[in-house]
Amino acid sequence: MLNAADVDLSDWEFWRRPLDHRHEAFKALRWEPELVHFDEPDIAIVPQGPGFYAVTRHADIVEVSRRPQDFCSGRGAISIVDLPGDMHEYFGSMISMDDPRHAKIRRIVSQAFTPRMIRRLEDKVDQVASEIVEDVAAAGGGDFVLDVAARLPLKIICDMMGIGEESYRTVFDATNVILGGNDPEFLPANDGEQIALALLTAGQTLKELVEDLGRRRRAEPSDDLTSALVNANVDGESLTDQELGSFFILLVVAGNETTRNAIAHGLDLLTRHPEQRALLAEDFEAHAPAAVEEIVRYVSPVIWMRRTATRDTVLNDHEIKEGDKLLLYYWSANRDELVFKDSGRFDITRSPNPHLGFGGPGPHFCLGAHLARREITVMFRQLLSGLPSIQASGAPDRLESSFLNGIKRLPYTV
């Protein structure tokens, strides 16, 4: 077993190591009696800050999530460093807010995620997934990420918002930059100014796209989410242009890449575990709900979220000081051997499966969890019934990122 003292989560090299090595490293951190502290990674955009504690045990992450007054999101939730002011304009949406402002925005946007709204989307999800399967059958093979995994969530989110097909590519490229991690394919390596510029440009592109749409929908509402958001009246409140822009960026980023990666990893996992695949195919409806949860647990598309201590406090015996940064490693909690028996095993019948892939129990729990579950279910239902021979035909080309467990490309054959 690896020694916790040999693990450096701030070293980009660590995130390039094989998955098994990284899982071993997190296991070592989980068994350390104290929370382990790391320096902040040098991301060249801002000066290095005071560092962070890695929260790697399931019970600790649940506890932090339940205490938003003590462990807030408002000083940054998606970035280890404190983002400079101009970045907040684009990336400071509800995920990086605390109540009461967070509750206000969540109340407004939740209208789009009620079970009734999700049911309305279901037909759409079905229709898009079946179009994808037809195209894939004709192509016979290629890159699964481009042909399948990226297409469904992108189309569903753009449709929800009322974004036309001519803008899909723009949205796809911009989200790749925003969540590009340390991957030189998407962001210039080690050049702070260039990285900041690329991020701001991608944010601005998405913001302009939705602001223009928002103006049109204010004048002439339709039945899309943008119309609902700009014309919403929840206790007399609606979203400002600024709130609409940053919410849209959050939605396309949070809803696209995460679901895309769950679907891509899903095919890879089912290919590498033929007995699990056979079980799923044998009675899809019976096994799908647990299989989807297991894919999300096993993959953990979002590796961590940050919280910051608002006061001196104690977290399950660990002393925490006001201002301390805590990284909640869902990726590690989802392998916690105290909660999941045989936690490294991919088991589509796992029950119970209290994974934290969609976040812990708290005000920020993933707003799109139901939608994501639907998309993953429908995509695999259509794939396994329409293309029973589809499989990954090579190793995934992984995204270099400490934040997202991403797959850039995955070769497949039918």
Ligand code: HEM
């Ligand atoms: C497998 C797919 C997905 C995964 C693994 C995932 C994961 C997460 C996680 C870990 C959080 C943060 C929880 C926290 O800070 O406590 C989150 C928040 C969020 N997610 Fe998801 N997500 C997925 C799909 C989606 C989809 C499809 C949408 C929308 C269409 C979405 C929208 C959001 C939003 C808006 C938030 C912020 C909620 C808030 O701050 O109140 N997510 N998600």
